Amino acid sequence: MENDAKAGEASRPSVGSRKGSEPDLKQGSEKPVDLDDVLVNELGQFGRYQLTNLLLIAIPTIMSAFMSEFIFSAAAIPHRCRISECGEYSKTNTFEPEWLLNAIPVSTTSNLGFQSCSRFESIGNGTLDYCPANLFTTATTDCNEEFVYARDNSVVYDFNLGCQDWLRALAGTLNSVGTLLVLPITGYVSDRFGRRIALVISIFNIGLFGLIRSFSVNYPMYLTLQIAQTTFGAGTFSSAYIFATEFVGPKYRVLTSATCTSMFAVGQVVMASVAWIIQPWRYMIMALHIPPFLIVSYYWILDESVRWLLSKQKYVEAKEVLEKVSRVNKKEISEKSMHALLNPPPPPPKPEGAEEAPSVVVAIFRSPVLLRRVLTTPIWWITTTFVYYGLSINATSLSDTMYLNYILTCAIEIPGFYTAPLVLDRIGRKATLSTGYLFSAACNIAFAFMPQDLATGRLIVYLLGKFGISVVFTSLYLYTSELYPTQYRHSLLAFSSMIGRIGSITAPLTPVLAEYWHGIPSLMFGAMAVLSGILVLTQPETLGTNMPDTLEEAEAIGKPESMRRNK
Structure with missing residues (x-):
């Protein structure tokens, strides 16, 4: 990249060039000026403006990781069959009473030491204090959707998903399906209406669908809102990524890219920290998804991407942003460069008889x-x-x-x-x-x-x-x-x-x-x-x-x- 920049500098005519070199400066003989040339040679590849932009973009990038909270809100929690014959009528009963192995088979593969999804058949009734082994046969049966849970900080507890691990894991799968469905949606909005609009809409949808999901009354509602959130909000990261990288010079583009992906990792750390501090899953989701509504203000705070403005021939807005960059970076953009960016040459005519690719x-x-x-x-x-x-x-x-x-x-x-x-x-x-x-x-x-x-x-x-x-x-x-x-x-x-x-x-x-x-x-x-x-x-x-x-x-x-x- 540096070699390309040096080559570009070498191709520019010097101020004291000989008159004999003037024919080389005729219109059309020079390499067309593009935004990267202006960043490298005039505005700065990574100045105060780009740094401020990156710091602002880091916040929604961090928040884009909050959609992974299903890892905790739909986490597996230890469970076992509820033994109603021994006076257990609630899924909040003591998880490991003294008589437990009288009623539930031992397991050598489970960390719990007993089976989670089966129990012995009963032949009589006992009490919470007296439940001897002779009340049960050696034949086993399933739990009949009657469970006792070790914790209550997961949808597994609220929606009674014990022994339905494949159904529980569906939350993560639908989350990823949404990230696939979002690609054409965000791409269209970003290219048609601008990077800023795509970012604001995406982060708003993260907050909206996430907040509604915290009020889910059943598991199908939770799953529906999960896929809706990623389908309409997972474009936050890609929108922020493009926003951050489109206006830094070639020399800093890889470093900016690494910083954006690192901010997503920071977001995952923040998300897990919030889940650790606020363990009830509904309140945890609320705590994560109310702050994204503040990012709507970015519609008035952020400048639109200059590359997008130039590509859409919005030259008035592009000029305003370029002048602002010049002021913030304390650099000057020449009238010649400004004119070249805002008045690009028409594309060369297609040669007659040229074959279509x-x-x-x-x-x-x-x-x-x-x-x-x-x-x-x-x-x-x-x-x-x-x-x-x-x-x-x-x-x-x-x-x-x-x-x-x-x-x-x-x-x-x-x-x-x-x-x-x-x-x-x-x-x-x-x-x-x-x-x-x-x-x-x-x-x-x-x-x-x-x-x-x-x-x-x-x-x-x-x-x-x-x-x-x-x-x-x-x-x-x-x-x-x-x-x-x-x-x-x-x-x-x-x-x-x-x-x-x-x-x-x-x-x-x-x-x-x-x-x-x-x-x-x-x-x-x-x-x-x-x-x-x-x-x-x-x-x-x-x-x-x-x-x-x-x-x-x-x-x-x-x-x-x-x-x-x-x-």
């Missing part, structure tokens, strides 16, 4: 190279979202301190996000991604077989696995976009990301598999990460290459002709 589907099947990449990159995305979200969700079951476990698992993402930009340009894209996948895989597989009494060691290995996949998450956007040509890049990147949602949709179901054996989720994460780590090695390295504009250039990646020419 083939559609993306036709191009994929015509090019074996492109086809292999289209079949490979979505697997990376599925793995990344599956392992990333799966580790976050399963963190709550590491020990009894589920809030602290979740906080640590999310906090470890922050160094992971910042590690990626440090190593991508040093050891390369392939090495970074493959190492991240395989390191995370090794940690997950090791975790599955570690003795459960090694609590501290297991936690450290688990956190290292999350660190590895966090490095991958940040790097994946860059590497995927560099493998595809400009003419198809957006479509194929969006396709990979969309297919990748399969991972985030299935991740909330993995804690249920741990009921059969605690290591099943970790082995699944490890196997998927190994597969993707190997598949990365089948693609060419993009470090030091030109960003491909055409299909031919994309096919040439890894060959000498694709290497970047530094001027």
